[in-house]
Amino acid sequence: MIVVTGATGQLGRLVVDGLLESVPADRVAAAVRNPGKAADLAARGVEIREADYERPETLQRAFAPGDTVLLISGDAVGRRLGQHRAVVDAAKAAGVARIAYTSVLYADTTPLALAVDHRGTEEHIRASGIPFTFLRNGFYTEVYAASILQGVEHGAILGSAGDGRIASASRADFAAAAVAVLTGEENGDKIYELSGDTAWSLPELAAEVSAASGRTVVYRDLPHADYRQVLIDTGLPEPAATMYADIDLDVVRGALSPTPGELSALIGRPTTPLRESVAAILKEA
The missing domain is CATH 3.90.25.10 (UDP-galactose 4-epimerase, domain 1)
Structure with missing residues (x-):
């Protein structure tokens, strides 16, 4: 299964929409804090899994062996590092095959203060041993x-x-990049620096x-x-x-x-x- 966390958020819904254009619905799972808000996705054949970043007991049931997981970063700056670590730990315990994470452009060197949580999450993913793809997103327009x-x-x-x-790009551009990674054949660990x-x-x-x-x-x-x-x-x-x-x-x-050009290369269009x-x-x- 391809599991999208935060699937009822603005980016998450775009990713799910893109996945449903590329793979059968029974291969897509939406991991969401409030399953009631995902009824429309369930109606389209998407499996709904409860996954609240702040309730680790829900995360234990959100993933399964062999899943490919997209961890969409939370918006609680200052708290999200702990949330992300809980997701990664649950994914590792479940035996997922790969985790993709929406990080920030040049997370390891950028002066952006909001990159601190992203750097910490990347470090935790590396330490977990799960094969990873870091989608280091620039700003959404x-x-x-x-x-x-x-x-x-x-x-x-x-x-x-x-x-x-x-060098911003639209939210839909970044969603398309996530879909390309989730449906592609990624081998080994990979980092994409994504911008307009x-x-x-x-x-x-x-x-x-x-x-x-x-x-x-x-x-x-x-x-x-x-x-x-x-x-x-x-x-x-x-x-x-x-x-x-x-x-x-x-x-x-x-x-x-x-403007490294990696986003347009990944999505196959400007x-x-x-x-x-x-x-x-x-x-x-």
Whole structure:
């Protein structure tokens, strides 16, 4: 079986959709925290397995010998390393054949603070002895959906990234990469550094939003402390505001700008252009 954890999340659903286009439904299992939210997947023939990252007893039943597992990283920054370790331990105990993990671009060298949990997870997977594939994902363009919508509403996108560049790709692009790995014949341990084909800056994002919306949208660059305060003022808790503001500093340092081309090579097509993603975000709003 191919087991997708977090299968009712945004990335997980796209991965399951892609798998169902490639393999019979009876080869796909969705490991989810709340099975009730996966009723639509069950109706399509997907096996539903309860798997709550914070309840190890559910993880013990989530995997079986010979499974190929996609561990989609959790979103509880600061707690997810422990969650991931519990998943890996359960997978090892079950005797799975391979584990693929959605990590972060250049996890072993990036200055991104959010990479700490990913590095720790990669280390734990290596130590487990399970054959692995690390899908080191760059940023999803959809991460900037809120900024795009606020830009249309207020005429400005705020940040402190200057002219730093971001080689993002769509969430669907990264899902396609996961499907390619899960349905392919991977031999040995493998690491993919995945990012968009073209890096862009926040001023360029503002220009694309202007073109797509028909409204004038500019990028307003703020000092780091001022941008952090803006995020706090919009309701973000201080730790989250600090993390997001610090990401812009890392953008300036080039942490998200590499374009190694491995994502487009893996999915067999160019990654989704920024313009298309912006148009899709505005259409869905």
